[in-house]
Amino acid sequence: MDRYFLEHRAKVLDLAAFLDRVDRAKADAADSDGDFRLDSLRGAIALLLDGESDRAKRVLDLMSDPSTEPIDAAPMKGATGAWDGFKTEATRDGETG
Amino acid sequence: MYIDPHVHMVSRTTDDYQRMALAGCVAITEPAFWAGYDRSSPKGFHDYFSVLTDTEPKRAAQYGIAHHTWLCINPKEAEDPVFAREVIDIIPEFLECESVLGIGEIGLNKNSRNELEILEAHLQLAADHDQMVLVHTPHLEDKRKGTRLIMDAIKNHGVLDPNRVLIDHVEEHTVRDVLDRGYWAGMTLYPDTKCTPQRAADIFEMHGTDRLWINSAGDWGPSDPLAVPKCRDEMRRRGHLEATIRKVSFDNPLEFLSQTGRFRTDVQPTR
Numbered sequence: 279m280d281r282y283f284l285e286h287r288a289k290v291l292d293l294a295a296f297l298d299r300v301d302r303a304k305a306d307a308a309d310s311d312g313d314f315r316l317d318s319l320r321g322a323i324a325l326l327l328d329g330e331s332d333r334a335k336r337v338l339d340l341m342s343d344p345s346t347e348p349i350d351a352a353p354m355k356g357a358t359g360a361w362d363g364f365k366t367e368a369t370r371d372g373e374t375g
Numbered sequence: 376m377y378i379d380p381h382v383h384m385v386s387r388t389t390d391d392y393q394r395m396a397l398a399g400c401v402a403i404t405e406p407a408f409w410a411g412y413d414r415s416s417p418k419g420f421h422d423y424f425s426v427l428t429d430t431e432p433k434r435a436a437q438y439g440i441a442h443h444t445w446l447c448i449n450p451k452e453a454e455d456p457v458f459a460r461e462v463i464d465i466i467p468e469f470l471e472c473e474s475v476l477g478i479g480e481i482g483l484n485k486n487s488r489n490e491l492e493i494l495e496a497h498l499q500l501a502a503d504h505d506q507m508v509l510v511h512t513p514h515l516e517d518k519r520k521g522t523r524l525i526m527d528a529i530k531n532h533g534v535l536d537p538n539r540v541l542i543d544h545v546e547e548h549t550v551r552d553v554l555d556r557g558y559w560a561g562m563t564l565y566p567d568t569k570c571t572p573q574r575a576a577d578i579f580e581m582h583g584t585d586r587l588w589i590n591s592a593g594d595w596g597p598s599d600p601l602a603v604p605k606c607r608d609e610m611r612r613r614g615h616l617e618a619t620i621r622k623v624s625f626d627n628p629l630e631f632l633s634q635t636g637r638f639r640t641d642v643q644p645t646r
Contacts, residue, residue, distance in 0.1 A: 281612070334547040334577070342516055342517075342518065342520065343516050345520060348486050348490075348491050348524060349488070351454065351489065352454050352490065355451050357513070358515065
């Protein structure tokens with residue numbers, strides 16, 4: 279705890295400040311709500327507090343493409359960091375069809 | 376004393392060689408990779424392979440670092456299979472070079488059918504020439520799926536011994552599968568997009584130190600050519616034995632790479 283607390287206190291503050299920044303930007307970027315990356319981040323934060331172990335593995339699993347078959351063609355060279363089909367429970371509840 | 380078994384020195388300065396040597400690096404291996412842009416012809420790859428087999432060993436030797444390489448066309452340039460096969464056709468002429476350890480880093484990037492076709496062509500090339508293999512696994516959200524597709528492709532190919540294949544860039548969600556299937560596994564130490572030195576130390580504590588190594592994969596993106604000594608330092612601060620630290624940063628790469636019969640750690644500085 280002595281070795282790692284301050285480092286991770288700073289990381290939690292970074293995360294808090296990032297979410298505040300997203301909130302402030304909403305007026306200019308109305309589509310930030312529903313962004314699959316933000317949804318996956320919120321899902322990961324919830325997972326951190328569920329009391330279960332293997333958090334790092336489960337966060338990576340949560341952000342992974344769950345499909346198993348090769349895709350027809352690569353749409354780009356890079357990666358976004360989250361699966362674009364991810365939706366939180368709250369997002370799914372708000373779906374109309 | 377340590378080995379960095381995956382670093383792209385063609386993208387780094389000579390100062391990095393000097394800093395790595397000062398930190399205790401005695402040997403490296405440099406897999407062929409995507410340069411940040413698509414080459415316009417197979418001749419561009421011929422020039423690149425010449426740099427990897429001739430220029431870089433000389434740069435490294437100035438600082439007493441033994442340089443080795445792996446050859447391939449990276450999956451990021453495999454979406455055009457005709458072009459990729461033209462590049463694969465020029466690889467055999469370089470396999471006689473004494474610093475070439477095998478075929479790599481092959482694998483998948485976005486997990487497409489064309490990438491898979493070219494991965495299978497590389498596996499056949501390795502089998503035809505009795506070469507060892509270094510595998511790149513995809514980035515971020517594509518890693519878990521791609522790692523499984525790659526291991527299935529190797530298994531279905533049926534010729535390569537898993538003990539002669541290293542699957543790189545494992546993280547918490549892929550390391551167990553890779554080790555359980557009998558492969559060697561590499562952890563890449565990146566500031567943002569792969570393992571940090573702290574998480575790599577965690578993975579050693581959770582999964583053991585057999586058939587597992589660490590590398591910097593230093594290249595033209597956010598990366599740190601001194602990441603391996605930083606992970607060694609992290610393990611030392613946690614109280615790991617020097618023998619354990621040596622195992623993951625020297626003995627394990629030495630054991631795997633010595634299967635090639637070409638790996639060495641005894642280069643004398645030439646400057």
